[in-house]
Amino acid sequence: MSATTPWFGTPRDPGVVPIKKNLFEEVIHATGDLELVPVFPYLGDGAIVPCLSYAMGGGGAKKFQFFHANDVPEVMICLSEHNSALRAGMLMSFPDLHGVNNFLKDVDDEDAYMLVVVAIRMREGAQHEGFLMRCRECNEPVFRLDRDIKEGPERPYYPEFYALRLYADAVDQFNASDRTCAKCGTVQEPFPQDQLGWKRYARQVELANRARAAVEAQGV
Ligand SMILES: [Zn+2]
Numbered sequence: 001m002s003a004t005t006p007w008f009g010t011p012r013d014p015g016v017v018p019i020k021k022n023l024f025e026e027v028i029h030a031t032g033d034l035e036l037v038p039v040f041p042y043l044g045d046g047a048i049v050p051c052l053s054y055a056m057g058g059g060g061a062k063k064f065q066f067f068h069a070n071d072v073p074e075v076m077i078c079l080s081e082h083n084s085a086l087r088a089g090m091l092m093s094f095p096d097l098h099g100v101n102n103f104l105k106d107v108d109d110e111d112a113y114m115l116v117v118v119a120i121r122m123r124e125g126a127q128h129e130g131f132l133m134r135c136r137e138c139n140e141p142v143f144r145l146d147r148d149i150k151e152g153p154e155r156p157y158y159p160e161f162y163a164l165r166l167y168a169d170a171v172d173q174f175n176a177s178d179r180t181c182a183k184c185g186t187v188q189e190p191f192p193q194d195q196l197g198w199k200r201y202a203r204q205v206e207l208a209n210r211a212r213a214a215v216e217a218q219g220v
Pocket of ligand 1: 136137139140184
């Protein structure tokens with residue numbers, strides 16, 4: 001196997017090696033709310049991908065709500081929380097379409113947080129996810145973007161979990177739209193892109209690969 005193969009492996013690949021991670025320490029590497037940081041670098045077909053995710057109160061954080069469509073089940077376990085709608089040890093299995101928010105009772109509480117792991121199964125072939133926004137007044141769908149999350153820019157050195165790029169792109173498109181409900185006319189608030197970690201994650205994966213490629217190209 002090549003030196004890079006294990007990074008793209010599945011549990012069935014002999015090159016995949018066990019890795020030990022401290023999930024609490026991994027929080028340091030997340031860049032924003034609900035980033036879904038893949039805990040292990042194994043994102044290929046057949047992999048179960050545990051992703052670390054948090055939300056914090058204070059610092060001008062805003063409440064948000066979106067809906068997530070997924071054609072495979074997701075399982076979430078809460079590791080720790082304070083002043084959250086979740087409880088430590090709570091295990092939830094999400095249906096194919098479910099609402100997502102920061103699960104904090106008081107988003108202005110600087111001590112409020114929730115820390116969860118969301119496990120996502122990567123099946124063979126295409127895997128579709130959708131990002132939906134509904135009207136805050138009448139619940140009418142006002143925006144939706146769907147994509148095969150197996151597709152994204154080629155990453156020769158460090159794999160990218162492409163679902164986060166879908167969320168980031170969806171937020172950019174939603175915020176650039178007129179955000180007006182076709183049913184009741186309510187103009188929706190922009191989604192707080194900077195509070196979420198999705199766009200920074202996608203940019204930093206790109207940077208990591210570009211920086212490594214530059215060094216490799218120099219033959220050092
Ligand atoms: Zn409406």
